[in-house]
Amino acid sequence: MKTYLHLLVLLWFGITLNGYGQDQVLQEVQFSKSELLKHCQSLSSDGFQGRHTGTKGALKARKYIINQFHRQGLAPIKKDTYTQLFYFSERGVHYEGANVLGLIKGKTHPDHYVVISAHYDHLGVKDGQIYNGADDNASGLSALFSFAEYFKNNPPNNSVVLAAFDAEELGLRGSKYFVMNPIITFAKIKLNINLDMIGRSDKRELYVVGTRESEVLRQVVLSIKDTGKLHLKIGHDGGNWKDDWTLSSDHASFYKFHVPFLYFGVEDHADYHEPSDIYENIQPDFYYEAVKTVIKVFSKLDSSQF
Numbered sequence: 001m002k003t004y005l006h007l008l009v010l011l012w013f014g015i016t017l018n019g020y021g022q023d024q025v026l027q028e029v030q031f032s033k034s035e036l037l038k039h040c041q042s043l044s045s046d047g048f049q050g051r052h053t054g055t056k057g058a059l060k061a062r063k064y065i066i067n068q069f070h071r072q073g074l075a076p077i078k079k080d081t082y083t084q085l086f087y088f089s090e091r092g093v094h095y096e097g098a099n100v101l102g103l104i105k106g107k108t109h110p111d112h113y114v115v116i117s118a119h120y121d122h123l124g125v126k127d128g129q130i131y132n133g134a135d136d137n138a139s140g141l142s143a144l145f146s147f148a149e150y151f152k153n154n155p156p157n158n159s160v161v162l163a164a165f166d167a168e169e170l171g172l173r174g175s176k177y178f179v180m181n182p183i184i185t186f187a188k189i190k191l192n193i194n195l196d197m198i199g200r201s202d203k204r205e206l207y208v209v210g211t212r213e214s215e216v217l218r219q220v221v222l223s224i225k226d227t228g229k230l231h232l233k234i235g236h237d238g239g240n241w242k243d244d245w246t247l248s249s250d251h252a253s254f255y256k257f258h259v260p261f262l263y264f265g266v267e268d269h270a271d272y273h274e275p276s277d278i279y280e281n282i283q284p285d286f287y288y289e290a291v292k293t294v295i296k297v298f299s300k301l302d303s304s305q306f
């Protein structure tokens with residue numbers, strides 16, 4: 001299956017590997033750092049009550065994302081709604097979950113899709129304490145808005161679905177539902193880029209998982225220059241690492257159906273799944289660099305097809 005996957009990716013991107021030596025494609029990636037930070041701060045504020053699936057806080061987050069997608073001119077993926085509702089039970093509790101999905105039509109390959117995803121749910125309130133989930137995952141979610149902003153001046157060649165998934169913390173429920181009920185033709189989804197915890201790293205390390213299955217993806221990642229502000233590291237992919245993240249977040253739902261993926265995230269920190277995962281512990285410069293880096297990777301892949 002690995003060889004098959006690799007071939008698929010190679011065919012789709014239709015490129016030679018030596019094209020990645022230089023940074024020929026990219027100008028400076030442009031989007032507003034202050035907007036990025038503002039969204040992350042808002043979504044991880046107490047008003048959202050930790051965004052636990054099915055709660056008022058989650059509903060508030062859902063509305064926030066819909067408003068933002070609308071404001072940024074994204075098309076709903078279904079005819080008249082950005083929302084994909086789904087229902088499930090977990091430990092005897094019934095939940096209504098809602099993925100929020102926005103679409104940007106590709107210029108040259110509108111029938112090919114890249115799904116850029118981030119979960120918006122978190123742990124909610126436990127024992128009276130709010131789990132704000134700033135890094136996990138207001139950081140990844142807010143980056144979707146930066147992507148939308150970037151696409152205004154840099155429309156993608158391939159169609160892009162910006163996917164804010166619900167119920168990741170309850171077992172990747174939203175992304176599972178999406179791949180089982182994809183709305184768009186599943187076979188046309190060429191890649192998933194998943195963002196989960198990209199807002200801080202004392203070592204300035206952003207990990208990327210998913211390149212082990214694809215030499216093409218690996219070469220693109222390796223071609224990103226180290227600016228010194230952020231170190232993009234390949235790892236946690238089941239190679240030499242004990243700590244394999246292949247199934248750790250929503251990209252796993254795509255991986256299980258053999259869709260190539262790139263997952264971006266940082267190593268767990270002291271505030272991981274703690275009430276102290278708050279906006280004040282986000283590192284703005286690292287976070288901004290992380291989003292720029294992911295956009296660069298996307299842009300290289302998107303423009304390498306022709």
Ligand SMILES: [Zn+2]
Pocket residue numbers: 119136137168196197249
């Ligand atoms: Zn997460």
